[in-house]
Amino acid sequence: xxxxxxxxxxxxxxxxxxxxxxxxxxxxxxxxxxxxxxxxxxxxxxxxxxxxxxxxxxxxxxxxxxxxxxxxxxxxxxxxxxxxxxxxxxxxxxxxxxxxxxxxxxxxxxxxxxxxxxxxxxxxxxxxxxxxxxxxxxxxxxxxxxxxxxxxxxxxxxxxxxxxxxxxxxxxxxxxxxxxxxxxxxxxxxxxxxxxxxxxxxxxxxxxxxxxxxxxxxxxxxxxxxxxxxxxxxxxxxxxxxxxxxxxxxxxxxxxxxxxxxxxxxxxxxxxxxxxxxxxxxxxxxxxxxxxxxx
DNA sequence: AAATACCTGTAGCGCTCTGG
DNA sequence: CCAGAGCGCTACAGGTATTT
Numbered sequence: 028x029x030x031x032x033x034x035x036x037x038x039x040x041x042x043x044x045x046x047x048x049x050x051x052x053x054x055x056x057x058x059x060x061x062x063x064x065x066x067x068x069x070x071x072x073x074x075x076x077x078x079x080x081x082x083x084x085x086x087x088x089x090x091x092x093x094x095x096x097x098x099x100x101x102x103x104x105x106x107x108x109x110x111x112x113x114x115x116x117x118x119x120x121x122x123x124x125x126x127x128x129x130x131x132x133x134x135x136x137x138x139x140x141x142x143x144x145x146x147x148x149x150x151x152x153x154x155x156x157x158x159x160x161x162x163x164x165x166x167x168x169x170x171x172x173x174x175x176x177x178x179x180x181x182x183x184x185x186x187x188x189x190x191x192x193x194x195x196x197x198x199x200x201x202x203x204x205x206x207x208x209x210x211x212x213x214x215x216x217x218x219x220x221x222x223x224x225x226x227x228x229x230x231x232x233x234x235x236x237x238x239x240x241x242x243x244x245x246x247x248x249x250x251x252x253x254x255x256x257x258x259x260x261x262x263x264x265x266x267x268x269x270x271x272x273x274x275x276x277x278x279x280x281x282x283x284x285x286x287x288x289x290x291x292x293x294x295x296x297x298x299x300x301x302x303x304x305x306x307x308x309x310x311x312x313x314x315x316x317x318x319x320x321x322x
Numbered sequence: 323a324a325a326t327a328c329c330t331g332t333a334g335c336g337c338t339c340t341g342g
Numbered sequence: 343c344c345a346g347a348g349c350g351c352t353a354c355a356g357g358t359a360t361t362t
Contacts, residue, residue, distance in 0.1 A: 059327055065354075099356050106326055124325065173330075227349060228339075234350050239331070259330060259358095 034079040035117050038071035042115075049114050066107030085122050098125050139260040141268065141311070143251045147242070148313035150249035159241040160313070161213045162225055162233075166258060167311045168206045170265035170283055173239070173258035175200070177232040179224045184210045191284070198284040205312045268309050 036042075043064055050060045073088055074080045085108070092101040102124040109121040144167055151160035162176055175191050183189040184207055189200040202210070214224050223232045238258055246253035262283070269279050 056328060058329065062328080062354090097356065099358095100354090102325080103327090103356075110326085126324080229349075231350080235330075236332075236352095237348090237350065240349095243332095257331065 034081045035112075035115060035120065036079055037074060037077055038067065038111075043068060043071070046111055046114055050110075062103070063107040063110055066104045067111045069104065070108050070111075082120055082122075085120060089122050093125070101125055139251075139255050139264050141264065143249075143255065144261065144264055144311070145313050146249040146251055147245050147256065150245045151241075152313075152315075154245070154248060156241065156245075157213060157216075158225065158233075159238070159245070161210065162238055163242070163261060164311070164313055165206065165210065165225075166261035167265055168203060168309070169200050170262050170269070171200055172262060173235045176225050176235070176238065177223060179210075181211070181214050181219060181221050181224055184214075184224065201282065209312065265309075265311070268311065272309060 046067060047060060047064055050063060070088055074084050089105060092104055105122055105124050112118060112120045148160050148163055151163065165176065165179065166173065178191050179189050184202055187202050187207055189202060191198045191200060210224060225233045227233055235258065242256050242258060243253055246256050266279060266283060
C-alpha cells in the first residue's frame with residue numbers, strides 16, 4: 028500500500044507559540060489553548076530528533092496512545108494534533124478519532140441522593156465549616172458549576188441573580204429567596220459586604236480544587252460514600268430534582284446554561300421569576316440542625 | 323453519529339499564613 | 343521563628359457539552 032509522502036517540518040517551540048496565537052485568534056478558551064498546546068507538545072516529543080514527519084508518524088503516534096490511554100483521552104489528544112495540522116495547512120494528514128460507545132445508564136452508586144446531600148451539609152455544620160456548607164447549598168439550589176462559585180458576589184446575590192460571563196456569552200443564575208437570605212446572612216457574619224462571597228482567608232476567591240477537597244473531607248463525618256461526593260454531583264442532583272418536579276426540560280436547559288435548546292429563552296418572557304417558584308419548591312435548603320460526632 | 327471544544331476530577335507541590 | 347496546616351496553582355487524564 029502506498030502511503031502519502033507529504034511531509035511536515037518538525038514542531039519547534041516557536042511553531043507552538045505561533046499555534047497558541049492562532050488558537051487565541053480563533054477565540055478558543057484558555058482551557059482549550061492550554062490543553063491543545065500541551066497535547067501538541069506531547070506529540071512533538073515523540074518525533075524528537077527528526078527534521079520532518081508524515082502520516083506514518085501520526086499513525087504510529089495514534090497506536091501508541093491507544094496502548095496507553097482510555098478512548099476518550101486518545102480522542103482529545105488527537106483532536107489537538109488535528110487542530111495543529113489544520114493550522115500548518117496540512118489537513119490531509121489528520122487522523123481519525125476512535126469511536127466511543129455511548130453510555131446507556133448512569134453509574135448508580137455515583138448518584139448522590141438528596142439524603143446524602145443533607146447529611147453532608149449537616150456534617151459540615153457540625154464540624155463548624157460554614158463556608159463549605161454554604162457552598163454546597165448554593166451549588167445544590169442553583170445547579171451552578173463548581174467553577175462558577177467564584178462569580179457569586181454580594182451585590183448579585185442581593186439582587187437575586189448571578190451573572191456568569193463567559194467570553195461574551197452571559198448566563199444568569201437564579202437565586203431563590205431562601206438561598207438569598209441565607210447567603211447574605213453568611214456574608215454578613217463573615218464581614219463581607221461587597222465583592223466575592225466565597226473567599227479563602229487571604230481574601231481571594233476560592234479555587235474549585237479547594238471546594239473539592241473540603242467536600243471529600245466530609246465523607247466520614249457524613250457517613251456517605253466518598254466516591255459520590257464531588258461538586259459536579261450537586262449539579263446533577265439539582266437537575267434531576269428539578270426535572271422530576273417540573274418535567275420542564277427546556278427550562279432546565281436554560282437554567283443550566285445549555286445553549287443547544289435556546290440560549291435566549293431565559294432573557295425573554297419570564298426571566299427567572301417563574302422558575303423561582305419552581306426552584307423554591309425543590310426544598311434543597313438544609314435545615315439548621317444539631318450536633319453529633321463522628322467515630 | 324462523529325468530531326470538536328471545553329470543563330471537571332484529582333494529585334502533588336511549593337508557598338504562605340498562623341499558633342505556639 | 344519554626345513547624346505544620348492551609349491554600350491555591352499546575353498538570354494531566356478523562357468526562358461532558360456543543361457543533362457539524
